[in-house]
Amino acid sequence: MEYAVLGGGALGLMAAYRLTQAGHSVMVFEREGMAGGLASSFKVGDTWLEKFYHHIFRSDKMAIQVIEELGLGDRLEWQHPRTVSMVGGENHQLDDPISLLKFKPLTMYERLRVGATLAFLKVANPSWLEGKTADPWLRHWMGARPYQMIFETLFVGKFGKLYDQIALPWFWARIHDRTSQLGYVRGGFQLVYERLVEYITQHDGKVLLNTTVEEVIQKEKGWTIKTNQGSWDFDRVISTLPTRLSCKLILALPEEYRQKYDWGQAYGAQCLILALDRKLTDSYWINICDRGYPFTGIFEHTNFRDPAEYGGRHLVYLGNYRPMDDPIFKKDKEELIKEFTPAIQKLAPNFQTDWIQESWLFSAPYAQPIVTTDYRQHIPSLQPPLPNLWIANMFQIYPHDRGQNYSLELADKLVKQIL
Numbered sequence: 001m002e003y004a005v006l007g008g009g010a011l012g013l014m015a016a017y018r019l020t021q022a023g024h025s026v027m028v029f030e031r032e033g034m035a036g037g038l039a040s041s042f043k044v045g046d047t048w049l050e051k052f053y054h055h056i057f058r059s060d061k062m063a064i065q066v067i068e069e070l071g072l073g074d075r076l077e078w079q080h081p082r083t084v085s086m087v088g089g090e091n092h093q094l095d096d097p098i099s100l101l102k103f104k105p106l107t108m109y110e111r112l113r114v115g116a117t118l119a120f121l122k123v124a125n126p127s128w129l130e131g132k133t134a135d136p137w138l139r140h141w142m143g144a145r146p147y148q149m150i151f152e153t154l155f156v157g158k159f160g161k162l163y164d165q166i167a168l169p170w171f172w173a174r175i176h177d178r179t180s181q182l183g184y185v186r187g188g189f190q191l192v193y194e195r196l197v198e199y200i201t202q203h204d205g206k207v208l209l210n211t212t213v214e215e216v217i218q219k220e221k222g223w224t225i226k227t228n229q230g231s232w233d234f235d236r237v238i239s240t241l242p243t244r245l246s247c248k249l250i251l252a253l254p255e256e257y258r259q260k261y262d263w264g265q266a267y268g269a270q271c272l273i274l275a276l277d278r279k280l281t282d283s284y285w286i287n288i289c290d291r292g293y294p295f296t297g298i299f300e301h302t303n304f305r306d307p308a309e310y311g312g313r314h315l316v317y318l319g320n321y322r323p324m325d326d327p328i329f330k331k332d333k334e335e336l337i338k339e340f341t342p343a344i345q346k347l348a349p350n351f352q353t354d355w356i357q358e359s360w361l362f363s364a365p366y367a368q369p370i371v372t373t374d375y376r377q378h379i380p381s382l383q384p385p386l387p388n389l390w391i392a393n394m395f396q397i398y399p400h401d402r403g404q405n406y407s408l409e410l411a412d413k414l415v416k417q418i419l
Contacts, residue, residue, distance in 0.1 A: 004029065004225045004232065006213050006249075007240035009037020010404050011392060013196040013207075014066070014411035015238055020203040022419055027234070028200065029227060031212040034190075035197050038364055039404055041190035044275065045311035048188025051362040052271050053299045053317045058179040060405035062412065067185060070195040075186040081284035081304040083180075087149055089290065089346065091283060094150070096180040110146045117141045121175040126399045131373055134171040135164040153289045157296040158321050159267070162370055169399035170371040177400060182284075184305060189404070213241075218252040218386065236388040238414070242266065242366040243380060246391050254385055261380040264395075268324040269367035272336050275313040275358040279303070280348050293343050295320050313357065318344075321368045333361040368402070369395060382414055390414060 001024045005012045008030025016026040034040040041048040056063045058078070067076050083095035085103075093099040100115050117138070129137075135155065139147045155163035185191055197207045208229065216237060217224040223237045239246040247253055247262040272295075284304040288297055299317040307314050318340055322328050331339070337359065344351050369375070379398055383390050392414045397406040 001025070001235045002233075003027070004223065004234040004237045005240065006216070006225070006238065006246075007037065007393075008032070008035040008197075008207060008209070009240060010039055010193070010407035011411045012037070012238070012240040013193055013200070014408045015240065015392070015415055016200050016205055016207075017196050018412060018415035019418075020200050020205045022415070024204075026200060026205040027232060028205070028207040029211050029213050029225065030207065030209050033210050035207060035209065036190055036193035038269070038367060038402075039189050039193065041188050042360065044313060044315070044358075047309050048190035049273070049301070049310065049315065050189060051273075051360075052269060052364070052367075053301065053319065054189055054404065055182040055184050055304070056403075056405060057177065057183070058181050059177050060183070060403070062409040063405040064183070066408050067192060070192060070199075072185060072191060072195065075191065076183055077186055078181050078183050079304060080181050082282065083285040083287070084283045085150055085287045085289050086347070087289045091281070091286060091347075093283075094287070095285075105149060106146055110143055114142050114146050114150070118175055121172050124172060124176070126169040126172050126176075129168040129172055130376065132168040133164065133373055134166050134168045137168050138171070150287075150289055153291055154287055154296075156291075157288065157293075158368065159370065160323065162265075162372075165370070165372050167371045167373045167375055167399075169376075170401065173399050173401045177403075182304065186309070213249055216246075216250040218250075222388065236390075236418075238390045238392065238418075240393055240411075242393055243391060243395050245366070246393075250386075250389070252386055257380075257384055261378055263378045264372075264375065265370040266324075266366040267321045267368040267370065268326075268329060268363055268365045270320045270322065270328060270361070270363040272318045272333060272340065273360045273362070274316045274318070274337075274356050275310070276316060276355045277314070277357055278355060279314050280316050280344075280351065280355075286347065293346075294340055295343065298344075298347060324365050329363055333359050336361065371398065382417060390418065 003019055003026045005016045005028045008028050016028050019026045039054055041050045084091040085094045087105045092103055094103055101111055103111055212228045215226040222235045225232050243261050247258050281300055286298045295318040297319050301315040379396055382392050392410055394402045400406045
């Protein structure tokens, strides 16, 4: 069988890898110049760095398995970097039960109440939480003050005016799936995706970069993929693109399917990355719980990895999730640096722009689905009502949050279903 795989992110590459392992011919179409999708990287000195901050958790069993399967297990390193929440202009460690018990902004009673709520979510079955929105549920069980102090601003920062519409199972995944120990592939996760590309191309497959799919045309037998680089015919097609984009490209999809699944909203992601000549903070991950900041969080990668890996550079991500028509996506990095500097100085009062040696700016559409309580009703099956076509993407990993592990896991599940 000859397969077309649309999208060269974690899901698409993993599906192509499994198909080539089974002896099939595969061609992957990726519009970007680098494989890996949202986990793709660029070079800082001689080392890969992700365009958007990444790590894995101890619970990410499929990601760990794939890394080991690809012969990169000796590069997978685990640490417990410091995660803090900024409340009232001060950073307080909050990354495990012990740090919660010591969390000074809350009274002991409030700490215990928050801890009990999080402990319940850690063991709960997500089906118990269906139909509930996170905002009122957390406010009720944690208490209004602790919820507003720690979590409400994070919801607003990530989802804007839609913050109070987010389904509770989405928040469940943020608690249930995460561990305080974080893993990283020494040299960058791009090594995983380059290894997948290498295997695919060595086993009767191709990965076409800088190739944008323009239309997916159903034939009497099989499919034609029309791109900016030409057209190809295939027996079968797997689209790992967002469902809405798949609906635009695959005109043969029935109207009933479109009405049900061409649905929902997603925000775009943006990361401004600064390479500094010195350390900015003492933490890897800073959740900003105070209002009025122009970015959702600040993530100092080199408090997780050694700056020596990047030629002594100290690397800081400033991340945002916004509606895709937000003006922030039209600003260049110099505008953002100017806009962000006063906020950075609140976190690190000595910061000056002359600390910046290099900077990079990346954005991606459809990066964060807006998971409302009716989200589950609009999750399509892996096989739409057309022969030899499959659609698999982040939408279908619900209730888990987007991440490399669940993309790899879904690809594995998909190929087992196909074969």
